[in-house]
Amino acid sequence: MSRADGVTTHTLRLELDDEPGELAAALEPIAEHGGNLLSVFHERGSRTPGGRIPVEVALDCPAERFDDVIDGLRDRGVTVVAADEEYYGxxxxxxxxxxxxxxxxxxxxxxxxxxxxxxxxxxxxxxxxxxxxxxxxxxxxxxxxxxxxxxxxxxxxxxxxxxxxxxxxxxxxx
Structure with missing residues (x-):
């Protein structure tokens, strides 16, 4: 969803290791690239087939910076399962x-x-x-x-x- 100011709302699905600090570290690239967290759903009681923790993040960021957010997450070793529904469609x-x-x-x-x-x-x-x-x-x-x-x-x-x-x-x- 895009607003008049060029900021768009996005949903990311991530997989994280169950280690102290993983969630905080995974969220840093969002702020670094101009994103603003709207919500974080951390399913610590669940596991993916690979034994990781599924996390869903909603954020706002300038449309032209969204790919930078994704790249920043990947650079930190975060598994991005989905970025908006059509991203990995x-x-x-x-x-x-x-x-x-x-x-x-x-x-x-x-x-x-x-x-x-x-x-x-x-x-x-x-x-x-x-x-x-x-x-x-x-x-x-x-x-x-x-x-x-x-x-x-x-x-x-x-x-x-x-x-x-x-x-x-x-x-x-x-």
Missing amino acids: EAFRVLLSGHLVDTDLSETLREIESASTVAVEELSLSAPDGVEAVSSAYLRLGARSGERGAALEQVRKIADRKGLTVVEPLEASG
Whole structure:
């Protein structure tokens, strides 16, 4: 929602580690980039599939600074699951297969999210023969509206470099 003064209202969905100071640190980039907090809903009793705490933030900020807020959050290592409903408006699912643990799954996920066009929304890892063997990871990814192809290409490049197989997309989802 945009006002006459160019300030817009936004909703962010974040995932935070359950550590002291994580919420306060995650909110700093909002103020640093001209944002004003309207509300924070911190679901400490809930956990995401990755074991993190879901947080929803409503804020006002100058329209031209909103991308700076998102970039500031990502620079601090905050997982931005959604930024306004249309921001990551296209979800899709892929399966990664290979030596996921040996190639550092955490690093792989950070690399996928380093592209501003994609966010990891859900992760499920299967390693029936142990972490030393071939494993698979189901990923539900969110892409900015109109940028699903670029997001998928990012996943392919990372997988190729790490010797992983990508089965894509498994099905459309919303």
